[in-house]
Amino acid sequence: MSKRILTGIQPSGILHIGNYFGAMRSAIELQNQNPGNTFLFIADLHSLTVNPEPADLRMRVQRLALDFLACGLDPEKTAFFRQSDINGVCELTWILNTITNLGLLERAHSYKDKIAKGFVPNNGLFSYPVLMAADILIYQSDLVPVGKDQKQHLEITRDLAIRFNQVYKKDVFKIPEPIISESVAVVPGTDGQKMSKSYNNTIELFGEEKAIRKKIMSIPTDSTPMEAPKDPDKCNIFALYKLFSTQEQIDALAAKYRAGNFGYGHAKQALFEAYMEFFAPMRKRREELLKDPGYIEDVLKKGAERANAVAAVTMDKVRRTVGLK
Numbered sequence: 001m002s003k004r005i006l007t008g009i010q011p012s013g014i015l016h017i018g019n020y021f022g023a024m025r026s027a028i029e030l031q032n033q034n035p036g037n038t039f040l041f042i043a044d045l046h047s048l049t050v051n052p053e054p055a056d057l058r059m060r061v062q063r064l065a066l067d068f069l070a071c072g073l074d075p076e077k078t079a080f081f082r083q084s085d086i087n088g089v090c091e092l093t094w095i096l097n098t099i100t101n102l103g104l105l106e107r108a109h110s111y112k113d114k115i116a117k118g119f120v121p122n123n124g125l126f127s128y129p130v131l132m133a134a135d136i137l138i139y140q141s142d143l144v145p146v147g148k149d150q151k152q153h154l155e156i157t158r159d160l161a162i163r164f165n166q167v168y169k170k171d172v173f174k175i176p177e178p179i180i181s182e183s184v185a186v187v188p189g190t191d192g193q194k195m196s197k198s199y200n201n202t203i204e205l206f207g208e209e210k211a212i213r214k215k216i217m218s219i220p221t222d223s224t225p226m227e228a229p230k231d232p233d234k235c236n237i238f239a240l241y242k243l244f245s246t247q248e249q250i251d252a253l254a255a256k257y258r259a260g261n262f263g264y265g266h267a268k269q270a271l272f273e274a275y276m277e278f279f280a281p282m283r284k285r286r287e288e289l290l291k292d293p294g295y296i297e298d299v300l301k302k303g304a305e306r307a308n309a310v311a312a313v314t315m316d317k318v319r320r321t322v323g324l325k
Protein backbone atom coordinates (compact mmCIF):
# COMPACT_ATOMS: atom_id res chain seq x y z
CA MET A 1 0.00 0.00 0.00
CA SER A 2 1.33 3.41 -0.89
CA LYS A 3 1.64 5.92 1.91
CA ARG A 4 -1.29 8.24 2.47
CA ILE A 5 -0.35 11.89 2.19
CA LEU A 6 -2.63 14.53 3.66
CA THR A 7 -2.50 18.25 4.00
CA GLY A 8 -4.92 21.09 4.72
CA ILE A 9 -5.01 24.74 3.76
CA GLN A 10 -6.89 27.57 5.40
CA PRO A 11 -9.02 29.70 3.10
CA SER A 12 -7.42 32.89 4.33
CA GLY A 13 -7.95 35.27 1.41
CA ILE A 14 -7.03 36.23 -2.13
CA LEU A 15 -4.01 34.15 -3.14
CA HIS A 16 -0.76 35.83 -4.17
CA ILE A 17 2.30 34.53 -5.96
CA GLY A 18 4.02 33.96 -2.58
CA ASN A 19 1.27 31.46 -1.76
CA TYR A 20 1.67 29.85 -5.16
CA PHE A 21 5.44 29.32 -5.07
CA GLY A 22 5.60 28.78 -1.29
CA ALA A 23 2.74 26.36 -0.76
CA MET A 24 0.29 25.67 -3.59
CA ARG A 25 2.66 24.38 -6.20
CA SER A 26 4.12 21.71 -3.92
CA ALA A 27 0.67 20.80 -2.55
CA ILE A 28 -0.50 20.20 -6.12
CA GLU A 29 2.61 18.23 -7.06
CA LEU A 30 1.92 15.75 -4.25
CA GLN A 31 -0.67 14.19 -6.55
CA ASN A 32 2.11 12.75 -8.68
CA GLN A 33 3.94 11.19 -5.73
CA ASN A 34 1.12 8.94 -4.60
CA PRO A 35 -1.71 9.30 -7.08
CA GLY A 36 -4.98 8.10 -5.60
CA ASN A 37 -3.74 8.23 -2.02
CA THR A 38 -3.34 11.98 -1.55
CA PHE A 39 -5.86 14.05 0.41
CA LEU A 40 -6.07 17.82 0.31
CA PHE A 41 -8.74 19.72 2.17
CA ILE A 42 -9.89 23.27 2.73
CA ALA A 43 -9.81 23.93 6.47
CA ASP A 44 -13.01 25.95 6.74
CA LEU A 45 -13.70 24.88 10.35
CA HIS A 46 -10.33 26.24 11.41
CA SER A 47 -11.21 29.57 9.79
CA LEU A 48 -14.18 29.93 12.12
CA THR A 49 -11.85 30.62 15.05
CA VAL A 50 -11.72 34.26 13.92
CA ASN A 51 -15.49 34.49 13.25
CA PRO A 52 -15.37 35.61 9.59
CA GLU A 53 -18.37 37.07 7.74
CA PRO A 54 -20.33 34.03 6.51
CA ALA A 55 -20.56 35.29 2.93
CA ASP A 56 -16.87 36.10 2.96
CA LEU A 57 -15.92 32.63 4.21
CA ARG A 58 -18.09 30.99 1.55
CA MET A 59 -16.49 33.14 -1.15
CA ARG A 60 -12.96 32.35 0.04
CA VAL A 61 -13.61 28.61 0.05
CA GLN A 62 -15.01 28.77 -3.50
CA ARG A 63 -12.10 30.86 -4.74
CA LEU A 64 -9.51 28.63 -3.13
CA ALA A 65 -11.05 25.57 -4.77
CA LEU A 66 -11.26 27.36 -8.12
CA ASP A 67 -7.66 28.59 -7.94
CA PHE A 68 -6.25 25.17 -7.00
CA LEU A 69 -8.11 23.49 -9.86
CA ALA A 70 -6.96 26.22 -12.26
CA CYS A 71 -3.36 25.66 -11.16
CA GLY A 72 -3.49 22.00 -12.06
CA LEU A 73 -4.90 20.10 -9.10
CA ASP A 74 -6.23 16.84 -10.55
CA PRO A 75 -9.18 15.69 -8.45
CA GLU A 76 -8.82 12.15 -9.78
CA LYS A 77 -5.37 11.88 -8.24
CA THR A 78 -5.99 13.95 -5.10
CA ALA A 79 -9.19 13.77 -3.08
CA PHE A 80 -10.01 17.47 -2.74
CA PHE A 81 -12.68 18.37 -0.19
CA ARG A 82 -14.02 20.72 2.47
CA GLN A 83 -13.12 19.85 6.05
CA SER A 84 -16.69 20.56 7.21
CA ASP A 85 -18.09 17.93 4.82
CA ILE A 86 -16.45 15.11 6.74
CA ASN A 87 -18.59 13.38 9.29
CA GLY A 88 -16.70 12.60 12.42
CA VAL A 89 -14.04 15.34 12.40
CA CYS A 90 -15.84 17.38 15.07
CA GLU A 91 -16.78 14.29 17.06
CA LEU A 92 -13.20 13.07 17.01
CA THR A 93 -12.05 16.55 18.09
CA TRP A 94 -14.25 16.22 21.18
CA ILE A 95 -13.00 12.74 21.97
CA LEU A 96 -9.38 13.86 21.58
CA ASN A 97 -10.15 16.88 23.78
CA THR A 98 -10.88 14.47 26.61
CA ILE A 99 -7.35 13.07 26.53
CA THR A 100 -5.58 16.41 25.90
CA ASN A 101 -3.70 17.99 28.78
CA LEU A 102 -4.27 21.72 29.04
CA GLY A 103 -0.53 22.25 29.39
CA LEU A 104 0.07 20.86 25.92
CA LEU A 105 -2.20 23.49 24.38
CA GLU A 106 -0.97 26.30 26.63
CA ARG A 107 2.53 25.74 25.25
CA ALA A 108 1.43 26.10 21.59
CA HIS A 109 3.43 28.92 19.95
CA SER A 110 0.70 30.06 17.60
CA TYR A 111 -1.70 30.42 20.53
CA LYS A 112 0.89 32.21 22.69
CA ASP A 113 1.79 34.56 19.83
CA LYS A 114 -1.82 35.60 19.37
CA ILE A 115 -2.25 36.25 23.08
CA ALA A 116 0.99 38.25 23.16
CA LYS A 117 -0.48 40.42 20.39
CA GLY A 118 -3.43 41.22 22.63
CA PHE A 119 -5.89 38.91 20.93
CA VAL A 120 -8.71 37.77 23.25
CA PRO A 121 -8.76 34.02 22.60
CA ASN A 122 -11.86 31.89 22.26
CA ASN A 123 -11.91 28.23 23.12
CA GLY A 124 -11.81 27.34 19.42
CA LEU A 125 -8.49 29.10 19.00
CA PHE A 126 -7.17 27.35 22.11
CA SER A 127 -8.13 23.90 20.87
CA TYR A 128 -7.16 24.59 17.23
CA PRO A 129 -4.39 21.95 17.41
CA VAL A 130 -6.89 19.30 18.59
CA LEU A 131 -9.10 19.90 15.55
CA MET A 132 -5.97 19.67 13.43
CA ALA A 133 -5.05 16.36 15.08
CA ALA A 134 -8.55 15.04 14.31
CA ASP A 135 -8.09 16.12 10.66
CA ILE A 136 -4.93 14.10 10.37
CA LEU A 137 -5.72 11.05 12.48
CA ILE A 138 -9.17 10.40 11.08
CA TYR A 139 -7.63 9.41 7.71
CA GLN A 140 -4.82 7.32 9.26
CA SER A 141 -2.41 9.61 7.40
CA ASP A 142 1.20 8.50 6.99
CA LEU A 143 2.77 11.74 5.79
CA VAL A 144 1.75 15.34 6.42
CA PRO A 145 3.60 18.02 4.43
CA VAL A 146 3.40 21.40 6.15
CA GLY A 147 5.31 24.65 6.47
CA LYS A 148 7.69 25.31 9.38
CA ASP A 149 5.02 27.23 11.26
CA GLN A 150 2.94 24.04 11.61
CA LYS A 151 5.73 21.87 13.02
CA GLN A 152 4.55 22.12 16.62
CA HIS A 153 0.97 21.32 15.62
CA LEU A 154 2.24 18.09 14.08
CA GLU A 155 4.10 17.26 17.28
CA ILE A 156 0.88 17.79 19.23
CA THR A 157 -0.93 15.51 16.77
CA ARG A 158 1.64 12.77 17.32
CA ASP A 159 1.43 13.23 21.10
CA LEU A 160 -2.34 12.87 21.03
CA ALA A 161 -2.26 9.79 18.81
CA ILE A 162 0.28 8.09 21.07
CA ARG A 163 -1.62 9.10 24.19
CA PHE A 164 -4.97 7.86 22.87
CA ASN A 165 -3.46 4.51 21.90
CA GLN A 166 -1.91 4.25 25.39
CA VAL A 167 -4.99 5.29 27.36
CA TYR A 168 -7.17 2.79 25.48
CA LYS A 169 -4.41 0.17 25.13
CA LYS A 170 -5.13 -0.27 21.46
CA ASP A 171 -3.43 0.82 18.24
CA VAL A 172 -6.32 2.85 16.89
CA PHE A 173 -4.34 5.65 15.29
CA LYS A 174 -1.37 5.55 12.99
CA ILE A 175 1.36 7.95 14.16
CA PRO A 176 1.84 10.41 11.27
CA GLU A 177 5.21 11.74 10.08
CA PRO A 178 5.52 15.41 9.23
CA ILE A 179 7.34 16.55 6.10
CA ILE A 180 8.58 20.02 6.92
CA SER A 181 9.49 22.13 3.92
CA GLU A 182 12.42 24.06 5.41
CA SER A 183 13.88 24.96 2.06
CA VAL A 184 10.99 26.90 0.50
CA ALA A 185 12.40 30.23 -0.60
CA VAL A 186 10.61 33.32 0.65
CA VAL A 187 9.00 35.19 -2.24
CA PRO A 188 9.68 38.91 -1.89
CA GLY A 189 6.89 41.43 -2.16
CA THR A 190 6.91 44.58 -4.29
CA ASP A 191 8.77 46.38 -1.47
CA GLY A 192 11.43 43.68 -1.00
CA GLN A 193 10.05 42.40 2.33
CA LYS A 194 8.39 38.96 2.46
CA MET A 195 5.29 39.02 0.28
CA SER A 196 2.32 39.05 2.63
CA LYS A 197 -1.27 40.24 2.77
CA SER A 198 -0.47 42.14 5.92
CA TYR A 199 2.28 44.22 4.26
CA ASN A 200 0.20 45.29 1.28
CA ASN A 201 3.02 44.27 -1.06
CA THR A 202 1.45 41.34 -2.91
CA ILE A 203 1.12 40.48 -6.56
CA GLU A 204 -2.09 38.53 -6.95
CA LEU A 205 -2.03 35.07 -8.43
CA PHE A 206 -5.08 35.71 -10.59
CA GLY A 207 -5.32 39.49 -10.67
CA GLU A 208 -6.76 41.42 -13.57
CA GLU A 209 -4.16 42.02 -16.24
CA LYS A 210 -4.35 45.82 -15.87
CA ALA A 211 -4.04 45.72 -12.09
CA ILE A 212 -1.07 43.36 -12.29
CA ARG A 213 0.67 45.64 -14.77
CA LYS A 214 0.07 48.63 -12.49
CA LYS A 215 1.38 46.76 -9.47
CA ILE A 216 4.54 45.68 -11.29
CA MET A 217 5.15 49.13 -12.80
CA SER A 218 4.93 50.69 -9.35
CA ILE A 219 7.66 48.52 -7.78
CA PRO A 220 10.02 51.02 -6.10
CA THR A 221 13.58 51.10 -7.44
CA ASP A 222 16.76 53.07 -6.71
CA SER A 223 17.79 56.06 -8.79
CA THR A 224 20.60 54.49 -10.87
CA PRO A 225 20.34 56.21 -14.28
CA MET A 226 19.11 54.24 -17.30
CA GLU A 227 22.55 54.15 -18.98
CA ALA A 228 24.43 52.81 -15.94
CA PRO A 229 25.16 49.08 -15.51
CA LYS A 230 23.14 47.50 -12.69
CA ASP A 231 23.57 44.56 -10.34
CA PRO A 232 20.68 42.16 -10.95
CA ASP A 233 21.22 40.42 -7.62
CA LYS A 234 20.42 43.63 -5.77
CA CYS A 235 17.16 44.15 -7.63
CA ASN A 236 13.78 42.99 -6.43
CA ILE A 237 12.36 42.99 -9.96
CA PHE A 238 15.03 40.49 -10.97
CA ALA A 239 14.32 38.30 -7.93
CA LEU A 240 10.66 38.12 -8.96
CA TYR A 241 11.54 37.53 -12.62
CA LYS A 242 13.53 34.45 -11.65
CA LEU A 243 10.39 32.75 -10.33
CA PHE A 244 8.85 32.67 -13.78
CA SER A 245 11.83 32.04 -16.01
CA THR A 246 14.20 29.40 -17.32
CA GLN A 247 17.91 29.61 -16.52
CA GLU A 248 18.57 30.84 -20.06
CA GLN A 249 16.06 33.69 -19.71
CA ILE A 250 17.49 34.56 -16.29
CA ASP A 251 21.05 34.71 -17.65
CA ALA A 252 19.91 36.84 -20.58
CA LEU A 253 18.19 39.37 -18.33
CA ALA A 254 21.18 39.46 -15.96
CA ALA A 255 23.44 40.28 -18.93
CA LYS A 256 21.17 43.18 -19.90
CA TYR A 257 21.30 44.58 -16.35
CA ARG A 258 25.10 44.44 -16.36
CA ALA A 259 25.51 45.90 -19.85
CA GLY A 260 23.80 49.21 -19.05
CA ASN A 261 21.31 51.13 -21.19
CA PHE A 262 18.68 48.95 -19.61
CA GLY A 263 16.38 50.75 -17.21
CA TYR A 264 14.14 49.52 -14.44
CA GLY A 265 11.16 50.26 -16.68
CA HIS A 266 12.48 47.68 -19.16
CA ALA A 267 13.00 45.19 -16.37
CA LYS A 268 9.45 45.72 -15.13
CA GLN A 269 8.11 45.13 -18.63
CA ALA A 270 10.10 41.87 -18.82
CA LEU A 271 8.71 40.83 -15.43
CA PHE A 272 5.15 41.61 -16.46
CA GLU A 273 5.50 39.58 -19.67
CA ALA A 274 7.07 36.66 -17.80
CA TYR A 275 4.26 36.67 -15.24
CA MET A 276 1.58 36.68 -17.95
CA GLU A 277 3.28 33.93 -19.90
CA PHE A 278 3.84 31.72 -16.87
CA PHE A 279 0.25 31.91 -15.69
CA ALA A 280 -1.40 31.99 -19.14
CA PRO A 281 -2.46 28.31 -19.17
CA MET A 282 -3.78 28.56 -15.61
CA ARG A 283 -5.67 31.76 -16.35
CA LYS A 284 -7.22 30.10 -19.37
CA ARG A 285 -8.24 27.07 -17.35
CA ARG A 286 -9.68 29.34 -14.68
CA GLU A 287 -11.81 31.17 -17.25
CA GLU A 288 -13.16 27.82 -18.41
CA LEU A 289 -13.90 26.68 -14.88
CA LEU A 290 -15.76 29.91 -14.17
CA LYS A 291 -18.21 29.02 -16.94
CA ASP A 292 -19.16 25.86 -15.09
CA PRO A 293 -19.72 26.69 -11.41
CA GLY A 294 -21.36 23.30 -10.79
CA TYR A 295 -18.04 21.60 -11.50
CA ILE A 296 -16.28 22.85 -8.37
CA GLU A 297 -19.13 21.76 -6.13
CA ASP A 298 -19.08 18.40 -7.87
CA VAL A 299 -15.33 17.96 -7.28
CA LEU A 300 -15.62 18.86 -3.60
CA LYS A 301 -18.56 16.51 -3.15
CA LYS A 302 -16.79 13.57 -4.78
CA GLY A 303 -13.65 14.31 -2.78
CA ALA A 304 -15.70 14.31 0.41
CA GLU A 305 -17.23 10.96 -0.49
CA ARG A 306 -13.78 9.41 -0.78
CA ALA A 307 -12.58 11.00 2.45
CA ASN A 308 -15.78 10.09 4.31
CA ALA A 309 -15.35 6.44 3.37
CA VAL A 310 -11.95 6.40 5.10
CA ALA A 311 -13.08 8.54 8.06
CA ALA A 312 -16.07 6.25 8.72
CA VAL A 313 -13.82 3.23 9.28
CA THR A 314 -11.68 5.12 11.81
CA MET A 315 -14.70 6.56 13.61
CA ASP A 316 -16.29 3.15 13.96
CA LYS A 317 -13.10 1.90 15.61
CA VAL A 318 -12.87 5.00 17.83
CA ARG A 319 -16.49 4.74 19.03
CA ARG A 320 -16.09 1.09 19.91
CA THR A 321 -12.78 1.75 21.61
CA VAL A 322 -14.04 4.52 23.91
CA GLY A 323 -17.28 2.71 24.77
CA LEU A 324 -19.77 4.69 22.71
CA LYS A 325 -20.78 1.62 20.76
Ligand code: AMP
Binds near residue numbers: 012019021024187188
Ligand atom coordinates in the same frame (compact mmCIF):
# COMPACT_ATOMS: atom_id res chain seq x y z
P1 AMP B 1 -0.66 32.73 4.61
O1 AMP B 1 -2.09 32.70 4.15
O2 AMP B 1 0.01 34.04 4.51
O3 AMP B 1 -0.48 32.06 5.94
O4 AMP B 1 0.14 31.79 3.59
C1 AMP B 1 -0.22 30.46 3.32
C2 AMP B 1 0.98 29.68 2.87
O5 AMP B 1 1.62 30.33 1.75
C3 AMP B 1 2.04 29.57 3.97
O6 AMP B 1 2.04 28.26 4.45
C4 AMP B 1 3.36 29.84 3.30
O7 AMP B 1 4.07 28.63 3.16
C5 AMP B 1 3.03 30.34 1.90
N1 AMP B 1 3.53 31.72 1.75
C6 AMP B 1 2.89 32.86 2.06
N2 AMP B 1 3.64 33.95 1.76
C7 AMP B 1 4.79 33.48 1.23
C8 AMP B 1 5.99 34.10 0.71
N3 AMP B 1 6.14 35.43 0.66
N4 AMP B 1 6.98 33.29 0.26
C9 AMP B 1 6.86 31.94 0.30
N5 AMP B 1 5.76 31.30 0.77
C10 AMP B 1 4.74 32.06 1.22
Ligand code: TRP
Binds near residue numbers: 009136
Ligand atom coordinates in the same frame (compact mmCIF):
# COMPACT_ATOMS: atom_id res chain seq x y z
N1 TRP C 1 -3.26 24.73 10.38
C1 TRP C 1 -2.87 24.58 9.01
C2 TRP C 1 -2.38 25.94 8.49
O1 TRP C 1 -2.79 26.97 8.96
C3 TRP C 1 -4.01 24.11 8.16
C4 TRP C 1 -4.45 22.75 8.56
C5 TRP C 1 -5.58 22.41 9.24
C6 TRP C 1 -3.73 21.53 8.31
N2 TRP C 1 -5.63 21.08 9.44
C7 TRP C 1 -4.53 20.50 8.89
C8 TRP C 1 -2.52 21.24 7.68
C9 TRP C 1 -4.10 19.17 8.83
C10 TRP C 1 -2.12 19.91 7.62
C11 TRP C 1 -2.90 18.88 8.19
O2 TRP C 1 -1.60 25.96 7.55
